[in-house]
Amino acid sequence: xxYIFTIAFKNIIAQKRRTALTFAMLSFGISFFIxxxxxxxxxxxxxxxxxxxxxxxxxxIRSTDFDEDSPYDLDNTFKFxxxxxxxxxxxxxxxGYAERINFxxxxxxxxxxxxxxxxxxxxxxxxxxxxxxxxxRGELKPESCVLGSVLAEDLNLAIGNLCYITFRDSSGxxxxxxxxxxxxxxxxxxxINSTTVLININDAQSLLNTDKISEIAxxxxxxxxxYGYRDILSSKIPDRQIITWQALAEDFANITRTKRKGxxxxxxxxxxxxxxxxxxxxxxxxxxxxxxxxxxKALGMTDRQVEYMFLFEGLIIGISGCLIGLFLGSVxxxxxxxxxxxxxxxxxxxxxxxxxFSVTGKIKSTWPLSAYLVSFILSMAASAAASFYPARKVLxxxxxxxxxxIQ
Amino acid sequence: MLIEVKNLNKTYYSGKINFKALNxxxxxxxxxxxxxxxxxxxxxxxxxxNCIGCIDNPDNGxxxxxxxxxxxxxxxxxxELRRENFGFIFQTYNxxxxxxxxxxxxxxxxxxxxxxxxxxxxxxxxxxxEVGLSGLDKRKPLELSGGQQQxxxxxxALVKKPKIIFADEPTANLDSATGEAIVDLMKNLNEKxxxxxxxxxxxxxxxxxxxxxxxxxxxxxxxSEV
Ligand SMILES: Nc1ncnc2c1ncn2[C@@H]1O[C@H](COP(=O)(O)OP(=O)(O)OP(=O)(O)O)[C@@H](O)[C@H]1O
Ligand SMILES: [Mg+2]
Numbered sequence: 001x002x003y004i005f006t007i008a009f010k011n012i013i014a015q016k017r018r019t020a021l022t023f024a025m026l027s028f029g030i031s032f033f034i035x036x037x038x039x040x041x042x043x044x045x046x047x048x049x050x051x052x053x054x055x056x057x058x059x060x061i062r063s064t065d066f067d068e069d070s071p072y073d074l075d076n077t078f079k080f081x082x083x084x085x086x087x088x089x090x091x092x093x094x095x096g097y098a099e100r101i102n103f104x105x106x107x108x109x110x111x112x113x114x115x116x117x118x119x120x121x122x123x124x125x126x127x128x129x130x131x132x133x134x135x136x137r138g139e140l141k142p143e144s145c146v147l148g149s150v151l152a153e154d155l156n157l158a159i160g161n162l163c164y165i166t167f168r169d170s171s172g173x174x175x176x177x178x179x180x181x182x183x184x185x186x187x188x189x190x191x192i193n194s195t196t197v198l199i200n201i202n203d204a205q206s207l208l209n210t211d212k213i214s215e216i217a218x219x220x221x222x223x224x225x226x227y228g229y230r231d232i233l234s235s236k237i238p239d240r241q242i243i244t245w246q247a248l249a250e251d252f253a254n255i256t257r258t259k260r261k262g263x264x265x266x267x268x269x270x271x272x273x274x275x276x277x278x279x280x281x282x283x284x285x286x287x288x289x290x291x292x293x294x295x296x297k298a299l300g301m302t303d304r305q306v307e308y309m310f311l312f313e314g315l316i317i318g319i320s321g322c323l324i325g326l327f328l329g330s331v332x333x334x335x336x337x338x339x340x341x342x343x344x345x346x347x348x349x350x351x352x353x354x355x356x357f358s359v360t361g362k363i364k365s366t367w368p369l370s371a372y373l374v375s376f377i378l379s380m381a382a383s384a385a386a387s388f389y390p391a392r393k394v395l396x397x398x399x400x401x402x403x404x405x406i407q
Numbered sequence: 408m409l410i411e412v413k414n415l416n417k418t419y420y421s422g423k424i425n426f427k428a429l430n431x432x433x434x435x436x437x438x439x440x441x442x443x444x445x446x447x448x449x450x451x452x453x454x455x456x457n458c459i460g461c462i463d464n465p466d467n468g469x470x471x472x473x474x475x476x477x478x479x480x481x482x483x484x485x486x487e488l489r490r491e492n493f494g495f496i497f498q499t500y501n502x503x504x505x506x507x508x509x510x511x512x513x514x515x516x517x518x519x520x521x522x523x524x525x526x527x528x529x530x531x532x533x534x535x536x537e538v539g540l541s542g543l544d545k546r547k548p549l550e551l552s553g554g555q556q557q558x559x560x561x562x563x564a565l566v567k568k569p570k571i572i573f574a575d576e577p578t579a580n581l582d583s584a585t586g587e588a589i590v591d592l593m594k595n596l597n598e599k600x601x602x603x604x605x606x607x608x609x610x611x612x613x614x615x616x617x618x619x620x621x622x623x624x625x626x627x628x629x630x631s632e633v
Contacts (some may be wrong), residue, residue: 300486
């Protein structure tokens with residue numbers, strides 16, 4: 001068996017250019033696959049991270065009869081009792097919490113108007129859960145408001161301008177107030193940027209004539225343990241609904257999953273194309289060695305031994321090409337995974353957001369283990385198939401038929 | 408008797424035309440013979456050698472190797488017959504280009520799996536000496552002249568001391584002086600090592616070295632002693 005392997009190896013060495021080309025194709029395809037796959041995974045993780053930091057937190061406390069169909073209705077509000085706050089203060093896994101009140105309103109600049117969601121926040125506590133205030137130009141002051149950047153642009157409003165906000169208070173009275181704009185908010189989320197108005201929670205409560213809140217967002221010490229934390233909180237706060245970020249982000253997660261499937265298909269296709277090189281190389285290798293095959297059979301080699309020779313040849317090319325590709329992919333991915341790239345700055349955050357990626361800042365790629373495995377298994381399978389198929393065809397012939405080709 | 412061929416027929420089918428290349432061949436070969444198969448081009452020399460050498464299948468008939476009927480063996484059995492009993496010398500040498508002279512000659516022994524590396528080395532070096540190629544063992548086939556390549560292929564056929572060596576026009580690609588030297592070499596090996604040779608040729612100069620001539624014409628045999 002060793003001499004068969006040696007011949008296979010020498011056959012590869014003898015075709016330096018062809019081997020180099022096959023390696024190049026294969027390793028390019030594989031490294032591309034690894035890098036892009038890691039990038040997309042990085043995007044997804046980063047998107048979820050952003051979602052947590054801008055909208056969901058790790059857990060939310062809501063009223064038990066929270067109506068998903070009209071999430072901003074004041075019927076969903078509840079009282080932030082001292083019972084709840086003492087639970088939140090006592091649990092050590094809670095790193096921060098912030099209550100909010102949300103309601104729908106209409107904003108206008110005296111010319112145009114636009115429906116908005118007003119979010120009343122406690123500036124200090126909100127920081128402990130969300131990072132909205134890091135993404136803000138200016139700041140939220142009492143009796144003033146902060147607008148999402150797209151909203152501000154659409155209505156031609158800037159810091160220092162006044163705007164008018166109209167809404168129904170808790171008793172159903174239509175109220176309208178004038179507020180000064182003291183900040184502009186630019187997040188990775190297009191929806192927030194185009195529909196959100198932030199005001200102080202105290203202002204919101206007094207405008208709405210209520211002492212209730214819509215939700216309490218909680219940041220825990222570990223996002224992967226939220227199901228356990230939810231159960232702990234549920235037992236201690238039985239009259240409220242505790243909901244995890246996964247449940248809150250379900251729609252988003254579904255979109256992500258579909259997107260991932262689509263891109264995986266494309267990527268695997270690229271991988272397969274890069275393997276056409278091996279198939280082509282092996283077909284050429286077998287057919288140009290027809291005479292040699294005939295000679296080896298005349299010397300008494302069995303069909304199986306000849307088949308092994310080509311299998312070895314294909315596998316040596318496949319495995320080493322794949323390893324080169326995995327190595328190169330890892331080298332490139334090292335940069336993307338540890339340094340990261342600010343794709344928002346490169347491509348425009350809005351463009352990224354419209355592609356369904358809610359990301360900002362430097363995005364770090366993952367180390368996509370499944371992509372490594374898929375590459376390896378596929379190259380193995382492709383090189384085995386690529387060697388067996390043409391070898392089978394040639395081996396069906398009598399030795400003399402193989403020998404005849406040169407005469 | 409080493410080889411006995413009885414009522415051997417072989418037809419080539421190419422498209423609608425059938426061509427009877429071997430027509431009821433009866434023929435036998437004793438151990439130690441040095442026999443030439445001679446006849447004009449297209450008479451069936453190659454076809455007959457291939458059929459006896461088990462690298463081609465005839466239509467019907469019988470071929471006995473030391474009394475055992477070997478006709479229509481399964482591919483693996485044919486491979487074993489060739490591996491254990493036969494050596495081949497081709498008109499076009501058919502050396503493996505990526506292997507050195509040494510590796511080409513040791514290949515049949517490796518395939519045979521009967522000898523260890525030390526024994527193989529001894530056998531290869533002594534055969535290299537016998538065919539007059541000592542010192543060229545590290546060359547690749549394409550770095551040799553035609554005559555030298557044919558010597559390598561003779562060494563490759565000879566190294567496992569087969570029962571018979573088939574040589575189809577072993578000198579056709581060589582100039583007449585080199586060709587005669589090659590036949591001389593084969594004849595010496597035949598005498599010294601008692602290896603049976605069956606070779607084909609249409610070259611008068613080569614024929615006269617044979618100890619027995621078997622004439623073939625239109626797929627039929629007739630014989631004459633030298
Ligand atoms: N594969 C084939 N298909 C069809 N006919 C063939 C085939 N091989 C050989 N023949 C025919 O069979 C006959 C015998 O061929 P063969 O090769 O045995 O002759 P040969 O005596 O070796 O000739 P040469 O001296 O030219 O080598 C020839 O007429 C040839 O045309
Ligand atoms: Mg011939």
